[in-house]
Amino acid sequence: MNAPKPASPHILQLEEVTRHRAGRPAVSNLSLQLEAGQVLGLLGVNGAGKSTTLAMIAGALTPDSGVIRIQGNDFLEHPELARSAIGWLPEGAPLWPELTVREHLLAHGRLRGLKGANLNQACDAIIQKLELNDLQRRLAGVLSQGQRQRLGLACALLHRPALLVLDEPANALDPVQVVALRNLLRELAANGTAVILSTHQLTEVTAVCDRVAILHEGRLRHDAPLHADQHEVLEKTFFDIAMAGRAQAA
Numbered sequence: 001m002n003a004p005k006p007a008s009p010h011i012l013q014l015e016e017v018t019r020h021r022a023g024r025p026a027v028s029n030l031s032l033q034l035e036a037g038q039v040l041g042l043l044g045v046n047g048a049g050k051s052t053t054l055a056m057i058a059g060a061l062t063p064d065s066g067v068i069r070i071q072g073n074d075f076l077e078h079p080e081l082a083r084s085a086i087g088w089l090p091e092g093a094p095l096w097p098e099l100t101v102r103e104h105l106l107a108h109g110r111l112r113g114l115k116g117a118n119l120n121q122a123c124d125a126i127i128q129k130l131e132l133n134d135l136q137r138r139l140a141g142v143l144s145q146g147q148r149q150r151l152g153l154a155c156a157l158l159h160r161p162a163l164l165v166l167d168e169p170a171n172a173l174d175p176v177q178v179v180a181l182r183n184l185l186r187e188l189a190a191n192g193t194a195v196i197l198s199t200h201q202l203t204e205v206t207a208v209c210d211r212v213a214i215l216h217e218g219r220l221r222h223d224a225p226l227h228a229d230q231h232e233v234l235e236k237t238f239f240d241i242a243m244a245g246r247a248q249a250a
């Protein structure tokens with residue numbers, strides 16, 4: 001086995017990544033890079049390949065071909081190193097219904113190698129940040145959708161990952177929590193965390209992302225910097241790509 005790679009300027013690198021699902025290409029020849037402090041919005045119509053891409057980045061799905069590196073470490077050669085740098089919120093925030101909010105965080109922390117006072121401090125800090133104080137002793141199985149989402153985010157953030165991978169993070173959040181999430185992502189990015197998030201809300205992308213990538217039928221159709229005043233440009237680019245795909249399919 002090769003030695004771990006020295007720190008790479010890119011937190012995340014995808015090179016020509018392809019993955020089939022149910023015998024069809026879900027992601028094709030995808031190449032992407034992400035640097036520390038960047039927030040990349042991943043857009044695309046239903047079935048475009050966003051969740052498949054994020055699951056591969058998180059190490060939950062293996063590409064059929066191509067390479068994914070996290071802080072320079074290839075998932076196949078250094079899975080532990082690659083995984084330890086990632087916090088992942090999967091679509092729908094899967095949770096154990098029989099565990100309380102705090103038990104979830106303790107379990108995630110232990111899986112990430114935290115213990116003792118460090119584990120308790122990390123849990124307290126993230127409970128504070130995600131406003132979960134009043135819910136600490138509640139079972140995950142009785143949480144509302146938005147509360148589940150916040151707990152999923154807390155689990156992803158607990159070990160302070162260098163790369164945050166968020167699949168539709170604003171889903172089910174109320175407007176107050178949506179703004180809190182925006183502020184949290186901006187704060188994390190300002191402190192050097194790289195974020196890749198998928199969403200169907202173009203306003204969320206213009207509010208927090210400094211780059212946008214658009215997938216269509218598993219292929220990267222757009223990857224460019226984005227400024228907060230470019231909402232209309234983003235809308236036009238997104239609809240041009242989505243509608244061109246429909247015209248071809250008709």
Ligand SMILES: Nc1ncnc2c1ncn2[C@@H]1O[C@H](COP(=O)(O)OP(=O)(O)OP(=O)(O)O)[C@@H](O)[C@H]1O
Binds near residue numbers: 026053
């Ligand atoms: N578990 C699965 N088994 C088989 N095929 C799947 C599975 N999950 C997704 N796919 C297929 O892979 C392709 C990409 O799906 P994916 O979920 O990555 O898209 P998405 O952009 O996240 O969509 P959405 O916006 O609807 O969440 C689709 O054709 C989908 O039908």
